[in-house]
Amino acid sequence: MTRISSSAAALAIAATGGALLTGLSTAQHAWAQDATPLPEIVVTSPSPVVKKHKKPTAAAKAASKKATATPAGPDPLPAPASAHIDAAAGTPIVADDAFVPITVVTERDIQAQSGATLTDSLQHRPGITGSSFAPGANRPVIRGLDNYRVRVQENGIGTHDVSALSEDHAVPVDPFAAERIEVVRGPATLRYGSQAIGGVVSVENDRIPSFIPPRGYTAEIMGGLNSVDDGRDGAFKVTSGAGPVAFHADGFARRSDDYDTPDGRQRNSFVDSQGGAIGGSLVGPRGFVGVSLARIESLYGIPGGDVSADPRIDMEQDKINAKGEWHVHDSGIEALRFWFGASDYAHNELATEDGAEFIGSRFTNKEQEGRLELQHMPVATSLGELSGAVGAQWGHRNIRGQSFEGESLLEPAETDSIAAFIFEELQLNQKLRLQAAARIEHNRVTGIGIEDPLGLTPVPTAQDRSFDPFGTSLGLLYELPMNTVARLTGQYVERAPDAAELFSKGVHEATGTFEIGNPDLAVEKASTIEIGLKRATGSLRFDASAYYTQYDDFIFKQLTGVFCGDTSCGPAEDELKQLVFSQRDATFYGAELAAQYDVARVWHGLWGIDGQYDFVRAEFDNGENVPRIPPHRLGGGIFYRDANWFARVGVLHAFDQDDIGLNETETKGYTLLSAEVSYTTRLQPNALGAPQLTVGLKGENLGNDEVRNHVSFKKDEVLEPGASVRLFGSVKLN
Numbered sequence: 001m002t003r004i005s006s007s008a009a010a011l012a013i014a015a016t017g018g019a020l021l022t023g024l025s026t027a028q029h030a031w032a033q034d035a036t037p038l039p040e041i042v043v044t045s046p047s048p049v050v051k052k053h054k055k056p057t058a059a060a061k062a063a064s065k066k067a068t069a070t071p072a073g074p075d076p077l078p079a080p081a082s083a084h085i086d087a088a089a090g091t092p093i094v095a096d097d098a099f100v101p102i103t104v105v106t107e108r109d110i111q112a113q114s115g116a117t118l119t120d121s122l123q124h125r126p127g128i129t130g131s132s133f134a135p136g137a138n139r140p141v142i143r144g145l146d147n148y149r150v151r152v153q154e155n156g157i158g159t160h161d162v163s164a165l166s167e168d169h170a171v172p173v174d175p176f177a178a179e180r181i182e183v184v185r186g187p188a189t190l191r192y193g194s195q196a197i198g199g200v201v202s203v204e205n206d207r208i209p210s211f212i213p214p215r216g217y218t219a220e221i222m223g224g225l226n227s228v229d230d231g232r233d234g235a236f237k238v239t240s241g242a243g244p245v246a247f248h249a250d251g252f253a254r255r256s257d258d259y260d261t262p263d264g265r266q267r268n269s270f271v272d273s274q275g276g277a278i279g280g281s282l283v284g285p286r287g288f289v290g291v292s293l294a295r296i297e298s299l300y301g302i303p304g305g306d307v308s309a310d311p312r313i314d315m316e317q318d319k320i321n322a323k324g325e326w327h328v329h330d331s332g333i334e335a336l337r338f339w340f341g342a343s344d345y346a347h348n349e350l351a352t353e354d355g356a357e358f359i360g361s362r363f364t365n366k367e368q369e370g371r372l373e374l375q376h377m378p379v380a381t382s383l384g385e386l387s388g389a390v391g392a393q394w395g396h397r398n399i400r401g402q403s404f405e406g407e408s409l410l411e412p413a414e415t416d417s418i419a420a421f422i423f424e425e426l427q428l429n430q431k432l433r434l435q436a437a438a439r440i441e442h443n444r445v446t447g448i449g450i451e452d453p454l455g456l457t458p459v460p461t462a463q464d465r466s467f468d469p470f471g472t473s474l475g476l477l478y479e480l481p482m483n484t485v486a487r488l489t490g491q492y493v494e495r496a497p498d499a500a501e502l503f504s505k506g507v508h509e510a511t512g513t514f515e516i517g518n519p520d521l522a523v524e525k526a527s528t529i530e531i532g533l534k535r536a537t538g539s540l541r542f543d544a545s546a547y548y549t550q551y552d553d554f555i556f557k558q559l560t561g562v563f564c565g566d567t568s569c570g571p572a573e574d575e576l577k578q579l580v581f582s583q584r585d586a587t588f589y590g591a592e593l594a595a596q597y598d599v600a601r602v603w604h605g606l607w608g609i610d611g612q613y614d615f616v617r618a619e620f621d622n623g624e625n626v627p628r629i630p631p632h633r634l635g636g637g638i639f640y641r642d643a644n645w646f647a648r649v650g651v652l653h654a655f656d657q658d659d660i661g662l663n664e665t666e667t668k669g670y671t672l673l674s675a676e677v678s679y680t681t682r683l684q685p686n687a688l689g690a691p692q693l694t695v696g697l698k699g700e701n702l703g704n705d706e707v708r709n710h711v712s713f714k715k716d717e718v719l720e721p722g723a724s725v726r727l728f729g730s731v732k733l734n
Contacts, residue, residue, distance in 0.1 A: 099435055099475040099487055100186035101532060101545045101592065103128065110175045112676060112698045114226040114726040116233075116254055116271045116300075118152070118175055118203065124652055124672070126592035126614040127545075128183060129630045132712040132720060133167040133511075135229070135259065136271040136300025136313070141711050142185060143547070143590060144616040144629045145198030148498045148555075153192070154203040155292075157321050157341030160367040162399065164195075165410070165500045167713055168511055169363070172296045172317040172345065174275060176222065176235035176252040178203040186530055186547075187473035187491045190439045191421060193393060194469040194495040197526060206239050207279040208290035208323050209246035213239055215689060218734040228700075228724030229269070231256035244282050248292070251276030258301070261719040262706050266303050268310045273298035279321075287335075289324035304717040305512055309351040311360075319343035334375040342368040349509055360405055360509045367397040381426070388424035393417075399499060406566025407506030409515060411460075413447030413499035431479040438472035443496040447503035449519035463519045465502060469494035487532040497521040501555055501581045507566055511713060514564035514576040515557075521583060525552040539608075542595035547588075554586040556626065559663040586626055590616035605642025610650075611635065617659065627661030628711050630654075631669065646696075647677040657710040667710035673702040678728075688733055695729040 105121045113121045117138040119130035130138040131146060142150050147164040152171050163169045182202045189196040223234035235252035253274040258265050274297055281290025295318050302311040322340045345365040350357055373391035380386075395417045401410035423437035449463040473491035480486055504517035530547040562569050562578040569578050591614065598608040613634050618626035637650025651674070657667040678696025700723075701707065707720035 099477055099489055100184060100188050100530070101127075101534075101543055103183040105178075105181040105183075107179050108678075108694070110178055110181070111222050111224065111694075111728050111730055112678070112696060112726065113175065114224070114228070114231060114698070114700065114724055115175070116231075116256065116273065118171060118173060118178065118181060118201065121175060121181060122183060122201070124635075125183075126594050126612050126633075127185070127590070127616075129709070129711055131167040132709040133714055134300060134302050135256065135269050135721075136273070136298055137163070137168050137170040137302075139163050139167060139171060140183070140199075140201050141630065142183065142199035142201075144588060144618050144626070146628075146711075148195050148501065149198030149495065150201065151189070151192050151196035151199075152201045152203075155205065155208060155321055155323065156202075156339040156371065157369055158192075158367070158395075160319065160341065160343035160365060160369070160397075161317065161345050162347070162363045162365050162401070164498070165363070165399075165401065166508060166511055168302055168313065169347070170298055170300065170313065170315055172298070172315065173203050174235075174252050174254065174273060174296065176233070176254075177205060177207075177250065177275070177277070177294075179205045186528070187435075187437065187475055187489050190437060190471045190473060190491070190493065191391075191423070193395075193417070193419065194439075194441055194443075194471065194493065195498065197493050197495045197524075205250075206237075207248055207250065207277045207292040207294065208321065209239050209241060209248050209279065209281045209283070210288050210290070210325070212241040212243075212246055212283055213734065215734065216240060216242060218732070220730060220732045222728070222730035224726050224728035226256065226724055226726050228721045229256040229259035231271075231726075241283070244284055246281045246283055246288075246290075248279040249277070259721040259724075261722045262704050263719060266718065266721075267307060268301035268312070269303040271298070271300045273300070286328075287324065287326040289322075291320065291322040294319050294321070304714045306351075309353065311509065312350045313347050314350055315345075315347035317343055317345040329377075332377050334377045337373045337375075338371065340368075340370045351509065358404075361401060361403040361409065361507075363399075363401045365397065365399045367395070367399075369393075369395045384426050384428045386424060386426050388422065390422040391420065393419045393421070397499075401500075401504075401506075401508075403507050403509075405507065405509075409506040409508050410500055410504055411448040413445065413503050415443065415445050415499055417441055417443045433477045435475040435477070436473070438470070440470045441468065441496070443467045443469070445497070445499050445502060447499050448505075449503040449517055450505050451519070460505060463503065465497075465519065467496035467523055469496045469523055482535065483537045484533065484535045487534070488530070490529045491527075493526050493528075495524040495526070495555075497524070497555060504581065507564075507576060512576055513579045514569060516578065516580045518581045518583075521555060521581065522553045524555050524583075526550070539598040540595070541597075542593070544591070544593045546591040549588040551586040551588065553583045554620075554626075555581060555583050556586075558582045559627075561663055585621040586618060587621075588616060588618045588626075590614065602640070603642070605640055605645065607638065607640045609636065609638050611637075612652075625659045625661045625664075627664050628713075629657070629659065629661075630711055631657035631667070635672075637674075644681055645677070645679055649673075649675045665716055667708050667715060668706075670705045670707045671703060672700065672705065672707070675699045675702060692732040692734075693729070694731075695727075697725060697727055699723070699725045 103125050110121050119138040119140045122128045123130035127143050129141045132138055152159045154173055159171055161172050163171045185199045189200050217240040219238045221236045225232050233254040237250040239248045256271045258269045277292055277294035279292030281288045298315045320342050325337045327335045347363050348359045349361045351360050371393045373389050375389040378385050378387045397415045400412045402408045419441040421439040426434045444466045446464045448460050471493040475489040478486045502517050502519045504515040508515050526549050528549040532545040534543045558580050560578045564576045564578050593613045596610040598606050615632040618629045632655040635652035637648050639648040652672045654669050656669045676698040680694045683691045683693055702723050704723040708715040
């Protein structure tokens with residue numbers, strides 16, 4: 001097997017509450033080596049705004065547990081009026097006071113999921129689905145938006161890959177690398193740049209330790225077996241420290257064969273990946289600074305297409321991340337934080353012809369990114385307490401998609417960006433809060449594009465484009481009776497076209513397309529209003545949202561109906577579908593609902609029911625449907641949980657999708673039946689501590705229904721996996 005070589009101003013708002021802020025506060029851990037903890041400061045939320053009179057979020061509570069003594073047993077049974085419910089019980093209702101809905105997937109949910117990508121743990125949550133191109137490549141789609149509108153990041157720094165360029169490209173972060181995954185939509189995305197206009201998928205972990213473990217170390221091993229693809233996977237994580245120094249190490253390996261479908265085995269759907277990281281930090285009473293090194297390798301098949309060619313992708317990435325935090329508490333400054341990341345990514349697209357393996361194309365991406373934030377101390381005003389932060393962000397990327405047959409998809413293209421942002425929150429009274437922000441960027445994109453994309457004689461020429469996208473938002477949060485919170489947000493956001501949208505001009509073997517960019521694309525503009533209602537306490541908990549977005553110059557991939565060869569398009573060609581980046585005004589609107597109800601206590605715990613519903617509609621200004629929009633989905637389940645046991649049976653139905661775009665086909669609905677049971681207990685203490693053991697079984701698509709994902713480019717030729725059962729387990733020491 002051939003292996004590749006790896007080697008100005010802005011204003012942004014982030015929703016308070018939840019757990020998106022990538023710098024995990026040292027204060028939240030109450031520093032085991034310091035008898036007097038630092039004043040609490042919310043930095044585990046999307047906005048590092050000081051919160052002194054609010055209940056800590058679910059993520060903040062989880063973080064603070066790391067600094068307390070290890071409990072004698074599993075988490076006690078929550079009362080029906082608990083502030084939140086374990087994420088395992090259907091769709092979790094997280095206890096926070098966010099200005100936008102936040103989806104949180106816990107480490108336990110990740111372990112129970114059989115998929116090889118982050119999206120496999122997300123795609124059945126309200127408002128989220130996946131591109132489902134291959135088992136090794138499944139990028140998140142949020143409210144019908146994907147690719148360059150959805151940012152995927154790890155510990156605050158982008159994943160620096162080429163997954164947004166094409167659906168067959170993987171996100172180089174394995175699920176086992178995450179301790180939790182958070183998805184934030186709406187105004188919070190302004191903090192990370194215009195390429196996050198649709199949402200942020202944030203992976204959080206301790207690769208850069210921000211605290212000293214209270215017992216001097218934490219450790220975990222985990223793994224599982226899957227029936228549908230003979231999958232087997234395993235991972236470990238260790239964090240240790242003494243004095244001011246903390247270290248971390250983790251690693252994983254994942255193997256799966258071709259998966260089964262209701263119609264038989266899906267050829268060339270295997271996954272083979274491994275990776276790991278090491279990191280270290282200096283930790284003090286006022287903050288920390290640390291660095292991590294990570295590497296990932298993945299070889300996976302691309303099902304469908306030319307069966308005899310068995311297309312595969314062989315991917316590698318090396319990256320270095322650094323971050324730090326300093327609680328100043330002086331000169332009007334509450335805290336300073338920074339993030340930095342640099343990576344070297346490459347993958348080869350392999351195929352077989354006449355029994356010989358060859359490289360059809362190679363994609364590379366070298367990228368650097370940095371962000372600095374200053375949080376000011378709260379200011380008393382005549383209207384109320386004002387808190388907030390300002391910051392700056394910088395990025396540089398060099399990307400290439402080189403083909404060894406015909407035209408290269410993307411000649412070397414370079415992107416430089418710089419931005420600054422500010423966000424402020426005003427506490428008017430105990431019930432009403434306002435939040436306002438804005439962001440401005442400067443992006444410069446250089447590359448080789450085609451002056452007349454659909455002309456008879458397209459001429460490649462050097463291009464140099466500059467954009468200055470701007471974004472602003474305003475949010476209102478009001479506490480109603482019965483522990484219910486109402487929210488209203490409005491935002492205006494602009495997005496600069498990406499290099500691939502501007503300069504693509506050639507063959508993409510894995511997707512079977514001939515892609516043509518448009519160097520004349522303008523800035524994309526989106527105006528959104530969203531309302532929400534949430535109750536996170538009591539026996540009935542729910543989170544409901546409705547949104548409406550008007551896009552000006554919405555950028556999308558348009559299949560023209562023309563076919564192309566390796567170098568040209570026309571009537572005589574019949575191999576590749578011509579795909580052109582185009583712009584049109586469009587309207588998106590939809591709703592999302594998640595609810596849980598604790599019915600009654602039974603045996604040693606309680607049982608309850610949960611439900612969810614989501615839909616999104618998207619139309620162009622001429623009434624045509626935007627392509628690849630997810631269908632309506634409705635689901636629910638019944639669950640039981642106590643201090644040791646968790647069990648749930650659920651169903652999720654996706655309706656027929658017949659609101660189709662140009663050159664699309666209708667997609668039949670499907671029903672997913674799932675079931676899960678798991679047991680958690682503390683083992684007998686030993687010299688290393690009292691290990692916590694979790695074992696479980698999870699079944700997916702137990703009805704063996706034929707599942708086709710309307711969002712996937714492969715949905716007409718590739719079925720999703722059939723009935724599957726996963727055995728999973730973990731042992732923790734802390």
